[in-house]
Amino acid sequence: MEPKVLTGEHFINGDIACAEGAIAAGCTFFGAYPITPATEVAERMSERLPDVCGIFIQMEDEIAAMTSILGAAWTGVKTMTATSGPGFSLMMETVGLAVVTETPCVVVNVQRGGPSTGLPTMGAQADMMQAKWGSHGDYEIIAIAPSSPQEMFDLTIEAFNLSEKYRVPVFIMSDEVVGHMSEKVLIPEAKEIKTVARIKPKGRKDQFKPYQPGENGVPPMPAIGDGYNVHVTGLTHDEQGYPVMSVDTQKDMMNRLLSKIRDNLDDIIRTEEYLLDDADIVIVSYGVSARTAFTAVDMARQMGIRVGLLRLITVWPFPEEMIRDLSKRVKGFVTVEINMGQISREVQRCAGANAPSYLVGHAGGTVITPDEVIHLIKEAF
Amino acid sequence: MKYWRAPLDTDEIAVVRGKVYIINDRCKGCGYCIEFCPREVLEFSKEFNIKGYHPPVVKSDGCLNCHYCELLCPEFAIYTVEAD
Amino acid sequence: MAKAKANQKVHPLEELIRTERLPHIWCSGCGVGTVFSACLAAIQETGIDHKKFSMVSGIGCSGRGAGYVKLDSFHTTHGRSIPFATGIKMANPSLNVIVFSGDGDLFAIGGNHFIHAARRNMDITVICINNFIYGMTGGQVAATTPHMDRSATTPYGNPEMPFNLPLMAYASGATYVARWTMIHSRDLTDSFVEAINHRGFSFIEVLSPCPINYGRRNKIKSLDMLKLFADNTIIKNNADPAELDIDFKKGVVLGKFVDIDKPTPDENYEKVCMMR
Numbered sequence: 001m002e003p004k005v006l007t008g009e010h011f012i013n014g015d016i017a018c019a020e021g022a023i024a025a026g027c028t029f030f031g032a033y034p035i036t037p038a039t040e041v042a043e044r045m046s047e048r049l050p051d052v053c054g055i056f057i058q059m060e061d062e063i064a065a066m067t068s069i070l071g072a073a074w075t076g077v078k079t080m081t082a083t084s085g086p087g088f089s090l091m092m093e094t095v096g097l098a099v100v101t102e103t104p105c106v107v108v109n110v111q112r113g114g115p116s117t118g119l120p121t122m123g124a125q126a127d128m129m130q131a132k133w134g135s136h137g138d139y140e141i142i143a144i145a146p147s148s149p150q151e152m153f154d155l156t157i158e159a160f161n162l163s164e165k166y167r168v169p170v171f172i173m174s175d176e177v178v179g180h181m182s183e184k185v186l187i188p189e190a191k192e193i194k195t196v197a198r199i200k201p202k203g204r205k206d207q208f209k210p211y212q213p214g215e216n217g218v219p220p221m222p223a224i225g226d227g228y229n230v231h232v233t234g235l236t237h238d239e240q241g242y243p244v245m246s247v248d249t250q251k252d253m254m255n256r257l258l259s260k261i262r263d264n265l266d267d268i269i270r271t272e273e274y275l276l277d278d279a280d281i282v283i284v285s286y287g288v289s290a291r292t293a294f295t296a297v298d299m300a301r302q303m304g305i306r307v308g309l310l311r312l313i314t315v316w317p318f319p320e321e322m323i324r325d326l327s328k329r330v331k332g333f334v335t336v337e338i339n340m341g342q343i344s345r346e347v348q349r350c351a352g353a354n355a356p357s358y359l360v361g362h363a364g365g366t367v368i369t370p371d372e373v374i375h376l377i378k379e380a381f
Numbered sequence: 382m383k384y385w386r387a388p389l390d391t392d393e394i395a396v397v398r399g400k401v402y403i404i405n406d407r408c409k410g411c412g413y414c415i416e417f418c419p420r421e422v423l424e425f426s427k428e429f430n431i432k433g434y435h436p437p438v439v440k441s442d443g444c445l446n447c448h449y450c451e452l453l454c455p456e457f458a459i460y461t462v463e464a465d
Numbered sequence: 466m467a468k469a470k471a472n473q474k475v476h477p478l479e480e481l482i483r484t485e486r487l488p489h490i491w492c493s494g495c496g497v498g499t500v501f502s503a504c505l506a507a508i509q510e511t512g513i514d515h516k517k518f519s520m521v522s523g524i525g526c527s528g529r530g531a532g533y534v535k536l537d538s539f540h541t542t543h544g545r546s547i548p549f550a551t552g553i554k555m556a557n558p559s560l561n562v563i564v565f566s567g568d569g570d571l572f573a574i575g576g577n578h579f580i581h582a583a584r585r586n587m588d589i590t591v592i593c594i595n596n597f598i599y600g601m602t603g604g605q606v607a608a609t610t611p612h613m614d615r616s617a618t619t620p621y622g623n624p625e626m627p628f629n630l631p632l633m634a635y636a637s638g639a640t641y642v643a644r645w646t647m648i649h650s651r652d653l654t655d656s657f658v659e660a661i662n663h664r665g666f667s668f669i670e671v672l673s674p675c676p677i678n679y680g681r682r683n684k685i686k687s688l689d690m691l692k693l694f695a696d697n698t699i700i701k702n703n704a705d706p707a708e709l710d711i712d713f714k715k716g717v718v719l720g721k722f723v724d725i726d727k728p729t730p731d732e733n734y735e736k737v738c739m740m741r
Contacts (some may be wrong), residue, residue: 028556029552029555031548031554033553045671049738050738050739050741053739055555055556056738057555057730057734057736059548059551059581060548060578061577062582063545063548063549063578064545064547064577064578064581065548066547067541067542067545067548067549067552067553067616068548068549068551068552069554070541070549070550070552071521071539071548071549071550071551071553071554071556072552072553072555072556073552074537074539074553075552075553075556075557075560076557077554077556079556093545094542094545095543096542097541097545153511209491223519224537224553224557224560225516225519225537225557225559225560226516227516228537229535229536229537229538230537230538231531231532231539231540232536232537232538232539232540233484233532233533233539234540234541234542235540242483242486243532244533312515352682367657393546395662402474402476407487407488409488409492409493410493411493411494411687412688413499413688413691416688416691417648417691425501432488434493441617449650451476451477451737452499452502452650452651452654453499453647453648453650454498454499454502454508455491455494455495455496455497455498455499455501455502456487456488456489456498457476457478457482457487457498457502458476460476460477
């Protein structure tokens with residue numbers, strides 16, 4: 001039996017690092033369905049979960065995998081599933097249920113080329129908008145984009161913490177390249193790892209309202225068997241959790257579901273800045289493409305072009321204010337991502353008429369090269 | 382109910398008597414309790430309940446506390462208890 | 466059923482009902498309430514602490530069951546009650562998880578989940594109210610609608626054949642399989658008690674009338690449907706599951722068909738993975 005936290009230096013790929021991050025974060029339930037290039041997450045979890053008295057179950061499809069982790073989450077445990085594009089599409093139904101029932105869970109999407117079966121063994125970043133809008137209705141979720149195996153470890157812990165704190169599904173929007181890339185991963189000692197657990201209710205059980213907001217607009221969450229007799233439904237519900245088909249209930253519920261994220265952006269949004277202070281041109285990038293962007297910034301600087309990088313660690317919620325502020329003082333934005341224009345549109349929306357926004361992107365399959373970025377910068381500015 | 386013959390110990394057995402309680406406003410008037418009562422002690426009331434249905438009413442005191450109306454009622458609107 | 470105390474002024478199942486939510490949504494003459502009531506009576510009769518129960522429903526009329534029971538209860542998405550219940554059971558095997566849902570939910574959109582939970586012998590109790598139709602959406606043909614019956618989407622009669630649900634459960638690996646109708650409420654309650662106490666995947670099909678969306682189109686009043694349940698059914702325990710097709714002309718077979726002992730995935734997981 002291995003310990004919960006494998007403290008030390010490891011040479012492992014992103015998928016394995018993600019699984020180790022989950023275990024270190026306290027995940028004890030994984031609902032699986034195999035899919036390239038995310039399968040290694042499931043394989044590692046199947047090996048590791050029994051070490052921490054956790055449950056691994058391979059379900060009959062991704063719908064069931066995603067649904068099982070919601071059921072398990074209500075028993076009071078931290079849960080995760082991992083998939084790629086086609087499975088992510090199937091999970092979207094249950095993502096909506098997770099959002100509306102405020103069930104904490106972590107969903108890893110190791111992105112591959114799409115649409116449909118697409119390019120199973122090659123990377124892409126083309127599910128970014130699906131992460132935001134893939135299930136029906138308005139909602140807010142949190143999506144994190146790791147750029148390295150080390151971040152697959154660190155940010156998986158972060159994903160669990162945010163999920164527990166805000167009772168919201170958190171997506172780890174990785175990609176085939178980061179998932180399959182092996183690098184050195186430093187796993188700290190267990191006591192140095194900060195983990196967050198959901199807040200449990202206190203007080204009289206017969207007066208408990210499961211959806212009465214507590215701190216940060218997030219309601220405390222009991223577990224099945226605690227004696228609170230909660231009713232949890234995917235229908236529009238009031239604070240008691242009971243379905244109420246009215247315009248007002250819909251409005252109140254939606255406002256709170258959105259505001260618990262929108263009112264806490266400072267706590268949720270994580271970005272990294274590189275040579276941004278004096279930059280005329282800002283590259284916006286995330287995940288594996290950010291690695292390209294770092295090199296492109298250095299190359300441009302050598303050529304005397306003042307380029308800086310804003311790396312999105314959390315992609316959703318989107319750092320609108322940050323882009324808006326930058327747009328007032330820079331010549332323009334370049335978004336680097338492996339798709340035909342997704343986050344670049346967000347940048348364009350936030351920059352508005354203040355500064356132009358360009359895309360360096362292509363269909364899935366390969367990473368973007370720094371040369372492509374430099375080429376565009378030279379052409380456009 | 383018809384029997385082929387009366388049990389020999391009929392005189393010695395104390396017959397359980399039941400009392401029917403009806404929660405009128407829960408009733409949706411399906412009539413299952415009336416139709417399936419083995420003792421036929423119920424009938425539709427002339428009165429309307431809050432939802433506009435005719436709930437059942439006890440017409441005779443033959444209830445043997447078999448609980449069948451209670452089991453069959455889809456509305457939790459009727460139950461029986463052993464009469465004192 | 467619980468024995469009501471003399472002069473008790475509340476319904477004996479009151480402690481398990483979210484009474485503030487009554488009246489429930491089920492139409493006059495709908496059998497779901499009766500089956501629901503039998504289920505609550507069975508929960509009471511097991512004597513198990515109510516905190517140790519959880520009810521999971523899917524979508525549809527029967528799927529509203531979870532909304533009226535005073536337990537930790539979950540009204541999930543369409544067809545997904547079984548994987549949700551699977552998550553609960555595996556994460557906390559000490560809980561008794563009851564899936565209360567309908568034929569459309571469990572056997573059309575949720576069919577795949579059903580057969581796999583049965584294959585695993587997942588230790589949950591699945592109650593399927595079979596009213597032969599999609600009730601909530603207005604009476605469209607279901608995977609259980611008898612051949613040639615009319616529905617909102619088979620106006621000329623159903624050209625397809627329905628499932629034999631106990632056969633499917635048996636073939637998939639369920640270790641407790643029974644069928645009753647809602648008027649056999651005593652047998653039904655007993656069967657629910659057995660199923661809750663059964664270790665492994667238990668499945669009970671309960672035939673139930675939908676007077677509005679099935680009965681009306683097929684010219685059968687709810688009372689006549691109930692009489693059909695009473696008169697045209699045969700109780701035959703251990704009947705061959707292959708011979709359980711529903712045909713009221715021939716007589717519909719009711720009873721307990723399967724009750725066997727097999728290890729469950731939660732106990733096996735512990736043996737195979739944790740105690741290795």
